[in-house]
Amino acid sequence: MYEELNDMQLEAVKHTQGPLLILAGAGSGKTKVLTSRIAFLIENNVAPYRILAITFTNKAAGEMRERVDKAVGYGAEAIWVATFHSTCVRILRRYADRIGYENNFTIYDGDDQKSLIKSILKKLEIDTKRFKERTFMSVISGAKDCLINPTQYAMSATGDYVKETYARVYREYQSALKKNNAMDFDDLIVQTVELLKKDEQVREQYQERFEYIMVDEYQDTNTAQFELIRLFAGKYENLCVVGDDDQSIYKFRGANIKNILNFEQHYPGAHVIRLEQNYRSTQNILNAANSVIKNNYGRKDKTLWTDNPVGNKVVFKQFENGDEEAYFVAHDIARNIKEGTFSYADCAILYRTNAQSRLFEERFVSENIPYKIIGGVNFYARKEIKDLLSYLKTVDNARDDLAVQRIINVPKRGIGATSISRVSAYADEHGIGFYDALKQAREISTLGRAASKIEPFVQFIQVMRTKLLSGLSLTELLEEIIDQTGYVRDLEAEGTDEALARIENIDELMNKITSYEEEVDEPTLSGFLEEVALIADIDNLEEDSDYVVLMTLHSAKGLEFPNVYLAGLEDGLFPSYMSISSGDDSEIEEERRLMYVGITRAMKQLTISAARMRMIRGELNFARVSRFVREIDPALLTGTINETKPIREQSPSRAAKNTFKQNSYLTKSSPAKRESKDFGKASLADGQLEYAVGDRVRHMKFGEGQVQEIVRGGRDFEVTVLFDSYGVKKMFATFAKLKKI
């Protein structure tokens, strides 16, 4: 197998001792190197169980597992191939009791975190108008990514009211987690680090065990993960990390690009190998990627090249709006299928935001193109799935207060918010869990008659437990729950498309639990719940089915497709408005890396598209073609960028005018129409607002601009403003809070 490797790859495979940094450009065969390296280690008599290979996604782990199994054969199953999170879960399931948790702790997903925070804000009487849950979540997550605990955070926050509030919530949040015997995603890493630092015995055990460590996508590690790896590798330091600083796209999640840029400082004497030959893309595609990424500063110097054919030029298309864009992509795919150039599964549509998937989905449905959307709402985050999982969790151990509270009134049992908070208060008072308090419902004096409504619920859970203990299978248990609660029956009665989709999801859950029972030697309810807790949508991408895949650029990292469409290449969407308005070049650079990732997913054909107008959050936005498209060497592109002038000088296209008409927007040049439509009220409107057509105004976000038109809408005035820096925006007067200047 080694003869397939080029010199650099071979060197990386054979360099097994000491720290090694492999800078692997996109499509340079890094997975092949990693798997070959594992095979090589084993051939050289390294015990399989002393090898650890860490990835970010289950999909990547699964892929590597498969390839390792193939390359190694006997003993491969002993190699530890896993994601950061599942690695940590595995360790914590054994030793969490040494840091004050029980080993059967539950794992909270984003939804759970959110509701926990919500209840904390209520408890601390924090004004949710001024402070948003989201902010707390990201502050806490950010702190954890950097291994800052509540006490440390509080110390750095003194004197700053806002930060002190964050600190209070963080502290409360963390102690609530502990009380619930729960960890959030970040905790899985943080607590493992904590465990390894505190407990010498555990640390030494794993340091001894992990003689050889490999980390994939190293550019995306955050400080906590860096520390985790450092601890793991503490004894042998046979640490091989693979990454590409040009593909670092998770800064918002705490990824610290310095981990890879400064690897040689962290590990003096580290050997560095560059993999610069690309085996994936055509020359045109690769050159397009190179011409974009070279605009970034502070990169590790490298130039990707390929022996592959030159290939077709990159196609650039510009459309009036998002509908037309989706229409084109659908028909382009249909054409490729018809001509036999590509199969559906060869095609992928990549975009910056999940919201963009909708237009494509609608179009694909009407054109009968099979598709699959990855991401958006995770399967296991869907309401119906979370409800049923909450039942399972409650039957399993009921330690998860959130799960119990979620389902206590699903279906309706007449137990409302008031009763729940009374039970909660009682539980707090007596230092017991929520479910235990439910069991004693009769003792809770404040409940009154509501107690009688709670009893059947508790009874139901207890019966399920008994049945499970007496040998009911997991599939049967779930069936019983669905049956007894009437969950599916209610949905059937509803009969809407949405309800039917939910039933399909429930069927899917049944399939998953059944296949879990078939695949695992000793299936347990806890085991199933645990497996499910760490699954992301991308992991469910099935290779053998034939459908077009739609996903965000972030989800696409690590994947490749013969025919790729990059959609929505507009300034303000990609790069995002946030990154442009931050004025921080490093944010644009991160977006540019995302563009680089997107381009390099394509093997044979790449199509880039943009729309002049797009509805974003109910607002019609005009945008110029993304700066990233301009950065591509024009010699590599077909199609021209039809927009050399800034947006403010261009008149709306025909299609744009049509849209205006549909939305009853009138052009400035036809006051007569406005009169007839609004019976002269428009001029009254101009008088009521402090500004009129032609005035200069200021907007909080968009800065200064000129009012183009004011039209009376349903209950408000719709104002169209030409902003100096952001082009034309339409907005409601009460919402926009424009100030005349």
Added chain:
DNA sequence: CACAGGTCTCTTTTT
């Protein structure tokens, strides 16, 4: 306590 209807806000990106 449940439900319907209205209002307000808003996300890039996710393990």
Added chain:
DNA sequence: GAGACCTGTG
């Protein structure tokens, strides 16, 4: 345009 939140009614 969707989802969370609030309010009023039965």
